[in-house]
Amino acid sequence: MGMRRLRSKGGREIEIELDGLSVPAFEGENLACALLAAGEDALVRSVKYHRPRGPFCMEGACSQCLVRVDGRPNQFACRTRVAPRMKVERQNVYPGGDFDAMEILDWIFPKGIDHHSLFAGVPVAEKVMSVVARQLAGLGALPLPIAASTLTLQTLQVDVAVVGAGAAGMAAASLLKSSGRNFVVLERDAGLGDKADVRFETAAFGFYSDAGGRFLAALRREGNALGLVKVYAPFFLFCMGGASSLLSFENNDLPGVFSGRALVRMAEQAGIAPKGPVVLLGEGGCIAEVEGRLSALGVQLSPPLRFEEGLPSQLKAHGRKGVQALSFERNGQSFRMACDAIGVCLPASPLFQLPAQAGAEVLFSPVHGCFCVSANEDGSTAAEGVFVAGEGRQPMTPGQAASEAERAARAIAARFS
Amino acid sequence: VSKAFLCPCEDVSEKDVRAALDKGFCDIESIKRYTGFGTGICQGKSCLSAVARMLSRREGEGGKALRPFTPRPPLFPLELEALASADEQTLGRHAEALPAQLDSERVQGPGPRSAQRAEPLPQRASVVIIGGGIMGLALAHSLAGLGQRDIVVLEKGYLCAGASGRNGGGVRMQWGTPTNIQLAKRSIELMKAFASDMGVNVWLRQGGYLFVAQSAEVARRLEKGAALCQRHGVKTEMLTPDAARDIVPQLSLEGASLCAFNPDDGVLFPWPFLWGYAQSAQKRGVRVETFTQVEALEVASGKVVKVKTGRGDISCEQLVLAAGAWSKGIAARVGVTLPNRPVRHEILSTEPLKPFLGPLVSVLDSGLYFSQSMRGELVGGMGDPEEPAGLRMDSSLRFLSRFARSFLASMPSLGSIKVLRQWAGCYDVTPDNQPILGRTPGLPNLLQMSGFVGHGFMMAPAVAERMAHWMLKGEPDDLFTRFNLSRFAEGRVEREEMIIG
Numbered sequence: 001m002g003m004r005r006l007r008s009k010g011g012r013e014i015e016i017e018l019d020g021l022s023v024p025a026f027e028g029e030n031l032a033c034a035l036l037a038a039g040e041d042a043l044v045r046s047v048k049y050h051r052p053r054g055p056f057c058m059e060g061a062c063s064q065c066l067v068r069v070d071g072r073p074n075q076f077a078c079r080t081r082v083a084p085r086m087k088v089e090r091q092n093v094y095p096g097g098d099f100d101a102m103e104i105l106d107w108i109f110p111k112g113i114d115h116h117s118l119f120a121g122v123p124v125a126e127k128v129m130s131v132v133a134r135q136l137a138g139l140g141a142l143p144l145p146i147a148a149s150t151l152t153l154q155t156l157q158v159d160v161a162v163v164g165a166g167a168a169g170m171a172a173a174s175l176l177k178s179s180g181r182n183f184v185v186l187e188r189d190a191g192l193g194d195k196a197d198v199r200f201e202t203a204a205f206g207f208y209s210d211a212g213g214r215f216l217a218a219l220r221r222e223g224n225a226l227g228l229v230k231v232y233a234p235f236f237l238f239c240m241g242g243a244s245s246l247l248s249f250e251n252n253d254l255p256g257v258f259s260g261r262a263l264v265r266m267a268e269q270a271g272i273a274p275k276g277p278v279v280l281l282g283e284g285g286c287i288a289e290v291e292g293r294l295s296a297l298g299v300q301l302s303p304p305l306r307f308e309e310g311l312p313s314q315l316k317a318h319g320r321k322g323v324q325a326l327s328f329e330r331n332g333q334s335f336r337m338a339c340d341a342i343g344v345c346l347p348a349s350p351l352f353q354l355p356a357q358a359g360a361e362v363l364f365s366p367v368h369g370c371f372c373v374s375a376n377e378d379g380s381t382a383a384e385g386v387f388v389a390g391e392g393r394q395p396m397t398p399g400q401a402a403s404e405a406e407r408a409a410r411a412i413a414a415r416f417s
Numbered sequence: 418v419s420k421a422f423l424c425p426c427e428d429v430s431e432k433d434v435r436a437a438l439d440k441g442f443c444d445i446e447s448i449k450r451y452t453g454f455g456t457g458i459c460q461g462k463s464c465l466s467a468v469a470r471m472l473s474r475r476e477g478e479g480g481k482a483l484r485p486f487t488p489r490p491p492l493f494p495l496e497l498e499a500l501a502s503a504d505e506q507t508l509g510r511h512a513e514a515l516p517a518q519l520d521s522e523r524v525q526g527p528g529p530r531s532a533q534r535a536e537p538l539p540q541r542a543s544v545v546i547i548g549g550g551i552m553g554l555a556l557a558h559s560l561a562g563l564g565q566r567d568i569v570v571l572e573k574g575y576l577c578a579g580a581s582g583r584n585g586g587g588v589r590m591q592w593g594t595p596t597n598i599q600l601a602k603r604s605i606e607l608m609k610a611f612a613s614d615m616g617v618n619v620w621l622r623q624g625g626y627l628f629v630a631q632s633a634e635v636a637r638r639l640e641k642g643a644a645l646c647q648r649h650g651v652k653t654e655m656l657t658p659d660a661a662r663d664i665v666p667q668l669s670l671e672g673a674s675l676c677a678f679n680p681d682d683g684v685l686f687p688w689p690f691l692w693g694y695a696q697s698a699q700k701r702g703v704r705v706e707t708f709t710q711v712e713a714l715e716v717a718s719g720k721v722v723k724v725k726t727g728r729g730d731i732s733c734e735q736l737v738l739a740a741g742a743w744s745k746g747i748a749a750r751v752g753v754t755l756p757n758r759p760v761r762h763e764i765l766s767t768e769p770l771k772p773f774l775g776p777l778v779s780v781l782d783s784g785l786y787f788s789q790s791m792r793g794e795l796v797g798g799m800g801d802p803e804e805p806a807g808l809r810m811d812s813s814l815r816f817l818s819r820f821a822r823s824f825l826a827s828m829p830s831l832g833s834i835k836v837l838r839q840w841a842g843c844y845d846v847t848p849d850n851q852p853i854l855g856r857t858p859g860l861p862n863l864l865q866m867s868g869f870v871g872h873g874f875m876m877a878p879a880v881a882e883r884m885a886h887w888m889l890k891g892e893p894d895d896l897f898t899r900f901n902l903s904r905f906a907e908g909r910v911e912r913e914e915m916i917i918g
Contacts, residue, residue, distance in 0.1 A: 047457070047769065048428035049420070056425070056463070060493060063426040063458035072833050074458065074494065074768045110418045112430050116451075116689060121613025130791075134622060138769040138793025139458075142667075145830030150502035206490030208814045211510040217490070217814045219499055226499035230508075230814070243462040248431045248471070250419045316419065349466040353488035366479030370466035 001054070001256035001322025001340055002275040003036040006297055009271060016086040019097040025082045032058065032065045032077035033270035035088070041255040041322045043067055043077060045092040047139060048113060049106040052098075052321050054255030058262035061243035064253070066139065067091065073140020091140045102136065151220060151227025158184045160412055161216055161233040163204045163354065165191060167398035168239035168390030168405035173197050175406050179413040184231060186218050202229055207236075207357040214358070214385075235385045235412045238355045238373075239405050240392035242348025245370055247282065250316035252344075256323030260290035260345035263299070273299040276340030279326050281305035281315075286345035294343075302337055304345075317342055346370075347395030355392070359383030368395050379408030387412060423471070424464040426457025434468060438475070444708075445472065447575045449486045450582065450688050458494060458768065460838060461486065489838045490812055494768055498832030500821035508815050511805060538706060538729045543567040544888075545724050545733040547711050547747060548740035550581035551687075551874055552866050554694035554705070555881035556737060561701035563889045568703040569731060571724070573710040573743075576691045580741045581874055583810075583842030585764055585796050587777045587788060588875040589626045589682035590651045593642045593915040594851075596896065597872075598649045603879035608685065611878075615693035619685045620791040625776035626682035627661055629673050629827075635781050636675040642915050643677045653679040665778060667828045673780075684777055684788045684796075687874055714751050720862045721751060735888070737864045742808055742843035744853075744867035753857055756905055757868050758806040758846045762798060762918055763816035765839040769793035778827065784918035785823045795834065799823055800918025806846075812839045844871040848905065850913040852876075854884070855897035858906075864888070865902060870916055 011026040018040060025034035032055045035043060042052035043065050055065040058078045065077040068089040077088070093100045105113075115133075119125040162172050165187035176183040177197065188203035201221040208217055216236065218229040244259030246252070258266075260280060267273045277300045280287045284306045295301055305312060305328070312328035318336075319325065327336040349370040352362045360381035361374040372394035379387040389408040390401030421431040429452045442451040445468070454468055455461035465485055473480025544560060546553040549572025557570050576582070588608060590601045611619050630636040639655070646653040656678050658670040664678065695705050706728070714736070715723035721736045738744050742759035749755075770793050777788035787797030799820045817839060825832055845868050847853060853868040866884065869876060880896070887894040904910055 046425065046428050051420075051428075053425065061459055061462040066458060073770065074835065106418050106420075112420065112432055114433075114436070116617050116692075118618065120616050120618045123613075126612055126618075130620065130622065133620070134772050134791055137791055138771040140768070141771045142773050143831065143833040147829075147832050148496065148498050150498060153503035153507045155507075203493065205492045205495055206812070206814065208490075208812070209512050210508070210813065210815060211512045213512070219491075219495060226496060226502065228499060228503050228814075228818075243459075246423070246425070246463045246467040248421045248423050248467050250421045253420075253422050253425050349462065351462070351492070352485070353490075353492050356485070356488050357490065362485055364469050364473060364480045364483035364485075366473055366481060369470050369473075371469060371483075371485045 001041045001319065001324070002039060003272045004275045005037050006267060006271045006273055014082070014084050016082060016088060018088045019090055027082060027084060029082050030078060030270050031069070031080040031082050031088065033266055033272050034082050035077060037272045042098060043090060045090065045100050045102070046253065047092065049109070050092065050100050050102040051106055051253060052255060053253050054322070056257065056262065057244040057259050058265050059243060068140055071144030071146060073143055149225040151222060151225050153227065154220070154229045156184055156229065156231045158182050158231065158233045159416065160235045160237060161186065161231045162237045162239060163216065164239035164241055164392065165193065165198045165200070166239060166241050166390065166401070168392070168401040171402035172237055172239060172389065172405040172409035175409040176413060181413055181416065186216070186231070199229070204354060207354050216354070235387065235415070236358060237379070237387045237389065237405070237408055237412060238392050239390045239401070240351040240354065242350050242391040242395065244344070245346040245349045247344045247346060252317065254317045254319050254323050255321065256319065256341045257317055258341060258343055260286060260343040261348065263341070263343045264290055264293045267294055267297045267299055273297065274341035276300060277302040277338070278341045278343055279305060279337055279339045280343040280345050282307060282345035283347060284308045286347060290343060290345050302339055348391055350392050350394060352392070355381060355386055355388050358386045360386050360388060365394060370395070378411035379404065380411065423467050424452070424454035424457065426459050426464070427453045429454040431471070434471060444575050445469070445483065446486050446578070450577050451692070455486060456838070458837065460489070489840050491836055491839070494835035494837055496832065497821040497825060497834050497836060500817045500836065501825050501832070503818050504822065505815060505819055508818050511803060511813065511815065538709070538726065538731055539567070539569060539704060540730070541567070541732040542569040543733070544735045544737065545731055546570045546737040546739055547724070548572065548738070548743070549576055549691070549695070549705060549707060550579050550739065550741055551690055551694065551877040552741070552881065553737065553739035554691055554698060555877045556739065556866065556884055557698040557703045557705070558694045558701070559881045559885035560889065561698055561703050563885050565889055566702060568698070570698070570703060570705045571709050571711055571726060572705065572707045575707055576695055577688050579743070580842040580845070581691055582688055583764070583840060584687055584871070584874050585786065585788065585798060586684045586687045586790065587626070587682070587786065588621070588685060589679065591626055591628065591642060591646050591653050591677065591679050591682060591915060592913065593638070593645065594911060594913050595645065595649060596899070597876070597913060598646060598651060600876050600879040602649070602651070603882070604875055604877070605681070607878035607882070611690065611693060615697050617689045617693040617696070619689045619693070621683055621685040622791060623681055623683035624788070625664070625678055625680040627664060627776040627778045628677040629661070629670065629778065629780045630675045631672050631780065631782040633674065638914055639675055639677045639781065646679065651679055652681055653677055664775060667773070667830055668778070669827055669829050671826065678776065682777065684790065686791065711747060714747070716751050716860065719860065721860060735862045735864060737866055739866040741867060741873065742845040744845065746808070751860060751863070753860060753863070755853060755867065755902070756848050757853065759808040759843040760804055760806050760846050761809050761841050762800060762844050762871060763812060763839060763841040764796065764798035765817065765820060765836050767795040768835045768837055770795070770834070779917050780823070780827060781917065783823050785820070785827065786917050787824060794837070797824060798918065808843060810841045810843065812841055845873070846870050849910040850916050851911070852880070852900050853902050854880070855901040858903050871918065
């Protein structure tokens with residue numbers, strides 16, 4: 001495991017602090033990428049076994065890059081921008097830095113800890129365990145008492161609330177705009193697009209109802225200030241995309257095991273990639289997409305492991321503090337490949353949480369291997385006025401997502417005429 | 418050491434999930450609770466599909482009928498200070514629950530294929546208990562321990578689906594009536610011995626309960642309660658706000674007039690109690706039937722003779738109604754009117770933090786309470802005087818904001834702590850804040866065990882123990898006459914005032 005910069009990063013070179021030591025970075029870049037590029041692969045110690053972990057999803061949907069930033073615990077490094085004099089600290093580490101004596105727990109309990117039965121009812125041991133468990137529990141220490149400034153609550157009434165400004169959300173927005181509907185697009189990330197149509201850094205977090213009707217609640221950020229937004233609408237179109245799916249195999253939590261999407265994002269947006277060869281494994285279609293985009297940037301790829309060509313067994317990542325090799329068995333033969341990173345390429349799991357809260361049906365799809373939102377051809381769901389489109393409904397390509405979202409937006413617009 | 422993880426946030430391995438399946442936790446809600454998967458920072462975004470893929474191999478049609486566990490707001494960790502930025506006036510008032518939202522809490526239903534027992538329900542039983550919450554399961558465990566055979570517990574959802582699985586896990590001896598003090602003291606004794614009796618850890622941590630009073634009226638209530646507690650051997654002491662800050666240094670205590678502290682109160686994990694009681698009851702021959710909905714009760718010559726369920730009918734000699742907030746609806750089917758009102762209470766849990774908070778803190782005036790769990794999360798809730806009565810378990814933004822404002826008024830330096838998850842459960846509220854116990858007037862073999870007003874969890878071990886003795890040994894017990902349903906008609910009520918929220 002080890003990452004390199006594919007190109008010289010633009011921007012001002014600055015120094016930030018990691019556990020008291022100086023680390024070079026570029027102002028404004030992604031913190032997780034900056035730390036990876038500086039050779040800091042293991043950012044996290046896991047909650048129970050204190051195993052070293054590194055970023056997996058790079059999209060704020062796992063817990064493998066949580067660090068303390070400027071006195072605030074459990075910050076996603078992958079969603080933090082590097083700023084001058086930033087103070088970053090690892091958490092859940094005893095005594096500190098990248099050495100954690102508590103890693104011994106992983107060795108003492110090779111088969112894992114069953115917290116239900118461990119020392120249950122054993123007189124003195126139970127008491128001791130309870131005290132030790134309490135002391136070791138939790139991830140971050142209390143935040144420093146720095147209050148954020150807050151923004152006043154905004155309440156919006158629109159015809160259509162679109163959530164997500166990806167391929168699907170933007171296609172829906174352009175159709176709704178041409179049909180003259182009063183709509184808003186909420187987007188979690190910062191963006192440079194037309195701010196008249198899209199509210200950037202406005203992250204929908206829940207679907208609720210009160211005496212005023214059904215509404216979306218969102219968190220709005222302006223610099224360091226935080227506030228709430230309520231959006232009431234007769235129609236909601238969820239285009240929220242998906243999150244990297246996990247694959248269970250031995251040592252799938254080693255630093256250097258990334259989702260394929262994360263490898264693409266890091267290479268394309270931050271310009272960093274593993275130093276040595278990468279093994280992609282998973283579903284053929286997803287591998288092809290990741291393979292194409294990584295090789296275009298000169299990332300070194302080993303032959304991929306496509307599950308369609310025979311499901312591997314005994315899949316295992318090797319390495320002490322980061323990936324060094326991958327081994328598996330297939331058709332009675334054992335294989336071992338040296339590599340610097342592993343890319344898990346599975347269909348992204350739709351972010352179905354908000355449509356589900358709004359009443360849409362969510363069922364497991366054996367074909368895609370993840371939970372998908374049940375929707376009609378036009379994107380409508382079991383809940384009145386609630387539509388879904390794109391990767392937030394089920395796995396698909398950005399092109400499919402855009403045309404599906406446009407279709408849904410057209411169906412919504414038609415309801416007004 | 419080589420391990421394969423399904424939920425890296427909470428270090429839940431593939432082996433852990435397999436162990437849960439082997440123990441009979443086959444539906445996704447139960448697996449979540451038993452293993453802890455999906456309860457960490459990501460709230461299931463990356464792990465849920467992986468667990469479902471594993472389950473899909475056990476279910477029919479590749480798992481086509483599998484549903485995710487209930488997705489609870491917020492979608493990502495959300496700072497309390499952001500939630501506190503709006504007040505309840507601007508946030509607006511509660512609406513009636515949407516059918517969709519009620520439905521999203523699937524506490525009932527057919528259940529997973531693999532969880533359905535192959536064998537049918539027994540056709541008859543001596544005792545049928547409606548409700549597989551802590552009341553019903555503790556009673557089944559106690560009855561079977563005294564030698565009672567042929568007990569069936571009917572639970573419409575998974576274990577922990579109702580209030581027993583949704584509470585904050587606080588247990589306290591500080592009450593306003595002698596009976597409740599005695600029951601709570603006995604319960605805490607039983608809880609301390611639970612791990613050795615049942616073989617499952619409940620992680621009881623006696624960090625105390627710190628009550629805060631603001632108004633003079635509440636302060637008087639606290640003093641009265643403390644005096645009563647002391648008479649019954651509880652170590653409650655009255656503290657000045659400054660002395661309380663020695664216990665919780667982050668407390669602002671602005672506006673606080675008086676505090677009461679009992680070091681022997683504490684917090685625990687509610688879920689293992691249900692599993693422990695259920696396992697022990699099953700070992701003693703009790704049938705615990707989850708995902709089994711009661712559809713009707715049959716009455717003949719002044720007795721309940723049959724319970725009709727979605728999976729068949731059971732004749733019974735005695736029927737115990739221990740269905741929490743659902744009890745009123747079930748009693749109504751045989752013409753019995755319970756004065757109970759179901760009232761939603763909301764609660765939340767934050768990111769896990771290193772230990773910093775010893776006691777459970779409760780501001781009695783506002784109904785705010787919070788404690789730190791053994792996993793490090795802050796767990797807290799707050800009553801809402803404007804909450805309409807109703808059987809609903811959806812979540813509201815209004816609660817998040819009210820809680821955040823009230824919590825930050827008490828703990829002003831913790832604004833950047835993030836909420837991970839909010840949910841709700843129903844208090845089963847009675848006119849005098851006391852339970853409904855004993856025989857039903859006019860239907861003597863229908864035994865009531867409901868109306869615990871949000872504190873049933875901590876009373877259940879003691880109440881179940883006494884109820885089993887009363888039922889089987891015929892020992893007279895004042896508990897079952899004093900709290901009989903007839904007290905309302907007869908005007909014998911003694912109100913419990915030490916209710917949080």
